[in-house]
Every structure is written in C-alpha cells, then in structure tokens.
Amino acid sequence: MSYRLITRARPWRGVVALVAACATLLTCVASSHAASTAFCPAGGGTMTLAFGVGCTNTDHTLLIRVKYYQPNAMYHCAVGKNGPQQDGSSGNAFAAWCGYGATGSGEVISPAPAGGTWGYARGKNEDTMGLTWSLFSGIKDH
C-alpha cells in the first residue's frame, strides 16, 4: 500500500497556481461591500478547530459560501455557519466539507445555511501550521 503525491508535469499549472495565489491575495485585500462579495475575514471570535484554524469573522452576515484554497493536493476543509451569536456560543459544531480540491484554484467549497445574524467562515487543513489567510475567502450576498 502506498501514499502517492501528484507528480505529473503540468508546466502551465505552476503559472496558474501563481496567478491564483496572486489573485486570491488581491481578492482578499479588496474585500468589498458589493453584491456577492468575496472577503478574507479579519479574525476574531472564540471558536476553535482542532487542525490549523484558517480564519473566522463575526462581522459579515448573509454568508453563502466559503472557499478554502490549498495547493499541492493538501487535504483541507472549509466550514461556513450562520448563527445568532457573535461568540459562537450557539454551537461550535461546524458542518465541514473536506477534500483535496487539487485544481488550479485548489478549492473546497462549503455552503452556509441561510439566515442568522452572524456569519462564521473558517478553513482547516492537514498541516497544523497551515494557517494562511490569503488562501481563504468567504462569499456573501447582499
């Protein structure tokens, strides 16, 4: 039995990954207030996850989707939640969506349940030191 890594040569994929990383950084930096906004949360909240915590935010409502990007076939999870309390006291059991998402954008996408006053967006990955906000974003609608 063996564990394998993807090693096939894809010259264009390196370029794509670089563009994705740059564009993701820009997307997070450019967090806006427009419809279907992509944002990179600024931190806060009290909820914890056992693996490396991506990020969370308590300042965005109407969260509809959480995208967590990890390159190189890293196993990772995205979680999104809408709840009534800012501090997560309404429950800390996230519905997590996990996979490899090893595409050019390497994403795993979690939908968030509708409603709620406070939106939470987080990601985790198999690398406990893998905290990388710039590779994580949430999507919300206004």
Next chain:
Amino acid sequence: MSFTTATVQRLLALLACAAIVAAFVALTGGGTAHSEDAPTAAPQPAHSYDPQPPAAVVAELEAEFEEQFALLREPGGDAIPATTHIDDPRLDVAESRQLTPPPAARLAGEGDVEAPEAIVFVTPKADGSQCLLAVFPELHGPGQTCAFADQAADGYFLLTYSPDNVITELYGLMPDGVDEVTVDLADGSSVTLPVISNGYLARFDQPTVAVNWTDADGVEQSLGAGSGD
C-alpha cells in the same frame, strides 16, 4: 551558492507577485475594508481568483477525462434541483451527471452504512476540470470540490461532508477499472463500497479515515479522507 534557472524564475515570479500585491494595496488603501462601515472598494468578480487556461488546454483536459472515466463519455443533462443556488458561472450545470447511490443490497452486511442523503453530481467546469457537487435542499448551495483528469485518475477527487462529529458522508470518483473502494473508519473497521459508473458514495455513522482501492494496474492505493476533528 548557486541558483538553477528554475529557482531564479520562481524568485522573479514571487517578486512580481509581491509587487503586484503591494501596488494594489497602495491603490486601494490597504486591506482594512472588512467592516460593514468601511468605504466601498471596487466590486470584484466573484471568481476573479479562478484562472482560466487556454482553450486548447481545456480541450485537452476534457479529452483526458473522457478517456479515463466512462461516466463522462455518457451524455450529461441530469437536473440539479432548482432550489439549489449555483453561483459559479463557470459550472456547466446543464451537462451535470448524477452519481448513482449504492443499492441497499450491495451494502448489506457492510455494517452501519447507507446511501447518502445528498444528491451528488459531477459537473464540468470551464477550466477543463470536473466538479463534485453535493446537494442538500436545506443548504443555500452545494458543497463542491473540483479536480483535473490526472488528479482524479489518482483518486484525488473526493469530498466528505460532516454535519457533526459523528455522521459523515463521502462522495468520490474513480477511473475506469476500479470496481470498489474500501473505506477505513474511525473505529478501525472498514466498509467496501461499489464503484458504480465511476462514482462511490455513502453515509456512515462515524468519521472516515481513508479510502483504499486497487488501480487498473493492480497496485493498491490509499488516500487519507479524515472527516473528524
């Protein structure tokens, strides 16, 4: 110290990336616009960070998929429930193919496993990848992950859904020649699932740990698929 050409290229690319980001930050006033009261920045395309390969590359990628997955040689057109909100414009929803859940008879004797509650689709994306979409009526949109053909051929095309720390649903795709997968579970037991039209999917009453299979060359493979904390 010596640098290879590839190393120099990577360094230059990273420097260029940093310069672009720095310029963007300077132009937009920094990354502090997280507050609802913050000034409104220019709207960004919802998927601006999803790169688009050239058309010729996309065609090649699609052909690779069809070559290795019988499911994708069949016509698409399975309907995703209208109540499910798909907000990714690059998904070709009309070409979706629904994965077939395992018949109860095939799961008999395999322990606490059943067909999943999610309806699962394989949907092509404009960049040449295919996406697994797991649809629950109560959720705004599908859970989603995507893969290119070579990744999918290596088994890196699965998605788990854990609504809590107990129940886990697993959905995945395997290439032609793989007839079953064995799923290792948190309690140390294993469950064998049939691969039907390249798809495998199930619902367990405990977290999953790994997916194991024998590839078309007879080589045993294993991939972590942890769904617990």
